[in-house]
Amino acid sequence: MGELFDNYETLDPKDWQKSKALMHKMVDDAFDYTQNVRDRKIWQEMPENVLNSFKTGLPTQPSDAEDVYKELQINVLPYPMGNLHPRFWAWYMGSGTISGVMGDFWASILNPNLGGGNHAAHKVEEQVVDWIKEIVEFPKSASGLLVSGGSMANYAAMAVARNVKAGYDIRTEGLKENNLVFYGSTEIHSCNTKAVELLGLGTKGLKKIKVNDDFTINIDALKKQIQLDKEAGLRPICIIGTSGTVNTGAIDDLDAIANICKQENLWFHVDGAIGAIAMLSDIIKPQLKGIERADSVALDLHKWLHMPFEVGCVVVKDSEGHKDTFSLIPEYLEKNTRGLASGENWFSEYGLQLSRRFRALKVWMSLKEHGSERFGRMISRNVDQAYYLGALVNQHQDLELIAPIGMDIVCFRYNPGSLSLDELNALNKEIKLQIEERAIALPGYTTINGMYCIRCAISSHRVTNEDFDELVKSVFIIGKELLP
Known part of the structure; x- marks a missing residue:
């Protein structure tokens, strides 16, 4: 029996102590890699021999784990994107935290699916979403979901806006007439254009409004465009305010947009991928006045909250509308009143994904270690x-x-x-x-x-x-x- 077990093939290490020693070395190397980030080149071109190493065919036979790690050290680690480095100012990215790395490590060890279920990881994500609602001053009754980043957060919010404001059951009937209109400034992030296209409205479904000299949306032009569209038989449904444009960091007048949305009965969404988390800053928070009046907010936590990629968040005040937009429960996902499959609000009912990584743990650990202040x-x-x-x-x-x-x-x-x-x-x-x-x-x-x-x-x-x-x-x- 022992001999049979010894020959039983598995993906676990054959030598646990040897594997543990290698993992300890990786941790030591990772701490040195991060601590001494200034001592390395922020970026460098990959030579031909390194580029060729990524063109080899599928490995069909095992390699020694130490050899695989050596290849990582030679062909990967010296050629980073550079965003850990203090002089990375290119695309808008955070520089990571050690507690975030620890969270990702344990998320991979635990390896749960955050689609739903009665287990601790689900509770951690619920708590992190509650913290995000607290940061943007949303009510506890709002819903929320951790997603891959700002692009998916904006898409999810805009899908809810479309379904809630369409005026009919769009999930059952589909688009009757393509007359629904979103609004945002000419400085709006491209992911919002993609979202409108994917929602079936086409590029023409997003009216881009001119900006002022400070690159914020021109409120008078916005009001005029809404009236023109209504007169033309279109149905305005949503205004997207930006709290931090990607080009210049401009913050739209969110209060003024909220007033228009209230008057016109429109959904107010804030693309806060860059700036919404700056509600934590005493300097920026006054500039974000009005974000608490939004119907939904998208945030990128791997930007100014410095989480390791990837984690974004969407919060929605109309939790019922959010759930109605995405919820679909087949027989294999029916909930029980007891056991692992119990619990009311599964995250799979609030977004596209059923399989979801345990993104919340790194946020949970980082905020607990450092504190929001x-x-x-x-x-x-x-x-x-x-x-x-x-x-x-x-x-x-x-x-x-x-x-x-x-x-x-x-x-x-x-x-x-x-x-x-x-x-x-x-x-x-x-x-x-x-x-x-x-x-x-x-x-x-x-x-x-x-x-x-x-x-x-x-x-x-x-x-x-x-x-x-x-x-x-x-x-x-x-x-x-x-x-x-």
């Missing part, structure tokens, strides 16, 4: 650092801000004068690329009013003012090198 201070410090960078730009006649500083986003360019727009755009693009290729920093970029600019989204809890001194110094050095 510390996260708020980190957010406020990033805002202060954005204005520090803005002041550096304003001190030099060859640098110029291209947009007002929004929260923690700074858009600027090098402009030594006497160059055409095309020449300036090409020059700044090359400066940005060389800063990246020389592993000095990873700034982002965008084009505003035809002007290519260096865009810094400052969302790291590791960054210092000295990092911005180095950035500005490098912009000057490389800019002068590139001038004819």
Whole structure:
């Protein structure tokens, strides 16, 4: 019997002690990797031999786990995206927390499905969602769901808005007439356009309203467009306010949008993927006035809350409308009054996914370890650092801000004068690329009013003012090198 068991094939380690030793080494290496992030290149191009290593065929036979780890160390770890580094200011991403890593580790060990069921992981997610509702000042009666990120959070909220405001049972009957209209500014994130398209309304179902000089939605233009659409026989159903646009960090006048939605009986959704969590910041919270009046809010917790990818959240005041939009209970998901399959509100009834990772644990552990006030201070410090960078730009006649500083986003360019727009755009693009290729920093970029600019989204809890001194110094050095 013992011999039979010894030959029984499984995916567990053959030598548990050896596997444990390797895991201990990985943990030690991971702590060193994070602690010493400044000692490594923020980014570097992968050489040909490394690129070729990812073109090999399917491994059909086992390899020693130590050899697999060595390959990871050689071909993966030296070539990161760079967002752990304090000088990562490109796409809007958080820089992670060790407690978040621990949460993800235990989430993988426990490996539950958060579709539903009576177990502790479900309760942890319920509590985390309640905390998010508390942050954005939603009532406890609101519903919520952890999702992959802001894109899915916005989609889920907009699906609820469509179904609640359509005026008929859209799940049963489908779209009768394609006359439903969403509204948002021209600065709205592209995921909202995708959501409207996927909801069957087409690109024309999202009316993009012009913005003011500070890149916030123009309220008068919004009101006018709604009236024109009503006169044309369309059915306005939802306005999307943005709390932190991706280009400049602009925050729409959420109170004014809430007033319009109340007057016109429209759904008020806030795309807060970037800025909603800044309700934790004493500096930003006053600018978010009106978010508590929204019908739904989308948040990205792997941005300014620094969670390891991936975790977003959607909260919806109309919990019944939320559930009615997604709930479908086949016989194999019927709930019991006792046992594992008991419980009233399964998360599978509030979104598209049945199979759901235990995303909540890293958020739960991080908030318990650090407390919301510390996260708020980190957010406020990033805002202060954005204005520090803005002041550096304003001190030099060859640098110029291209947009007002929004929260923690700074858009600027090098402009030594006497160059055409095309020449300036090409020059700044090359400066940005060389800063990246020389592993000095990873700034982002965008084009505003035809002007290519260096865009810094400052969302790291590791960054210092000295990092911005180095950035500005490098912009000057490389800019002068590139001038004819």
